[in-house]
Amino acid sequence: MTRGTLWLPAVACGVAVGNVYFPQAVTPLVAEGLRLPVDRAALVVTAAQIGYACGIFLLVPLGDRVPYRPLLATLFAVTGLGLATAGLAPSFGPLLAAGVAVGVTTVIAPIIGPMVAGMVAPAARxxxxxTMLAGSIGGMLLARTFGGALGxxxxxxxxxxxxxxxxVVMAVALWRTLPVTKxxxxxxxxxxLLEPLRLLRSEPELRRSCLYQAMIFGAFSAVWGSVALLLTGPSYGYGAQAVGLLALVNAATMAATPIAGRVVDRRGSDPVNLVCMIAVIGSAVVLAFATAGGTGGLVALVLGTxxxxxxxxxxxxxxxxxxxxLSDTHRGRLNTAYMTCAYLGGAVGSWLGVRAYTTFGWHGVCGLVVLMAAVALARHAVAVRSRSRSRA
Incomplete structure (x- = not known):
């Protein structure tokens, strides 16, 4: 694949990932529409992420076993059916079940990532x-923005x-344009299904990547799973649309990830991981000032997120x-282990974030972010120390 042909899989990643994230913006509206406590309505976010983790474990390995075109088109079609079911759900129970189902089947991005990695030169990987991650980020941002506004x-x-x-549109587009693969x-x-578990047991570098992402994505999900409660609460009194606008401000992340990819190509993964962990802790310090409300609080919220x-x-x-x-022939199964751990961390982070907010307020969420990033940073320090000893 060339740079000019990467746009469609990147868009597909964005559309698929957006299905997991737009519920973050409409949680207050679900609570109002179905007459639920807001912390219970927030379970739609956790349900989507739990479903996503299950889908990664159950379906992403098929990317190594089934040709990409029929697999991706089918998953998009079934996802469309699940979303329609959720939109027509008469009560919270069916909505929650449909949300889990959508999470299970919208695992397109973890399949496209290994597909693209196998279709480009190693030096451009x-x-x-x-670029694929930038497409996913675009989906996350736009899903929150338009989800909140449309809701x-x-x-x-x-x-x-x-x-x-x-x-449904993406199912047709991928069926018509993706090449035939073996x-x-x-x-x-x-x-x-067993192979990702074997890889987790045998590959220490895979376990390290999984822990890093589970902790950092958990911290990320804790903030975004509870920020709607802050913005619609007494400190600000905004509507659900404000969550989407806040996400749109963070569109700079789309430009950052390709740059990070080039840095990794030149210098390796560990330096980038270290900077990112420290930055997450710094973001929590900035986010703590968001409780001030007003312009100053909004500035802190924008910069911190x-x-x-x-x-x-x-x-x-x-x-x-x-x-x-780690392997040229096991990428789908490696990605299964990695993304399953990441989204399990995200689901736990979302659940803990809402609980921290309802119990300790926004500062409790910020403390949770610091704690999760500190766990990843401690593991990184152990890896660096071990490497230094082996060289000595």
């Missing part, structure tokens, strides 16, 4: 991965129904390249 205008069901239509393996499906977003996404590029370097 970091830049290509950064304010037409109600919480509208974002689900519009997302359903986009999923499977990387003929292993049985049970063996494919911007630093957090850039750090999380650049760290993901670094971790992905470390992981892809």
């Amino acid at each position: 970091g830049a290509a991965s950064g 304010e205008w037409l109600g919480w069901r509208a974002p689900y129904l519009v997302a359903a239509g986009l999923a 499977p990387h393996t003929l292993q049985s499906y049970p063996d494919l 911007l630093v957090l977003d850039v750090a999380m996404q650049c760290g993901m590029v670094a971790n992905s390249i470390r992981m892809y370097a």
Whole structure:
């Protein structure tokens, strides 16, 4: 693949990933529309992320076993059906179940990432991965922005129904344009499911990447899973659209990830990981001032989430390249282990973030961010010390 042909898979990543993130902007609207406590309505976010983690484990390994074109088109089509079901759900129970189902099937980006990595030259792998991640980031940002705006205008069901239509369009586009590919393996499906667990056991560098991303993505999800409660609460009193506008301000992350990919290509993953971990802790310090409200609080919120977003996404590029370097024939199964751990961390972070907010307020969320980043930083220090001893 050339740089000019990467745009469609990047857009597909954005559309698919957006299905996990737009519920973050409409949580208050779901609570109002279904007459629920806001912390219970926030479970739609956790449900999508848990479903996504399950889908990564159950479906992403098929990227090594099934040709990409029929696999990706089918997943998009089924995702569209699940989104339509969620948009028409009569009560919270069916909405929650449909949200889990959507999370399971919208795992297109973790399949496209290994696909693209295998279709470009090794020296360009970091830049290509950064481009795919930039597409995913665009989906995250725009999903929150338009989800919040559309939900304010037409109600919480509208974002689900519009997302359903986009999923069907992408299913047709990928079916018509992706090249015919051959499977990387003929292993049985049970063996494919066990392979990521074997890789986690045998590859220490994979385990390290998984821990880093689980902690940092958990911190990221803690903030974005609870920021709607802050913005719609007494400190600001905004509507759901404000969450989307805040996400749109952070569009700079789309430019940062390709740069991070090129830095990783030149200097390796560890320096980028270290900077990202320190930046996450710094973002929590800045975010703590968001409780002041007013212009100063908004400035702190914008700067803090911007630093957090850039750090999380650049760290993901670094971790992905470390992981892809482990094998040329097991990328789908490596990515399964990695992304499953990442989104389990994200689901835990979302749940803990809402609990921290309802118990300790916004400062509790910031403290949780510091704690999770500190765990990753401590593991990084151990890895650096071990490497220094082996060289000595």
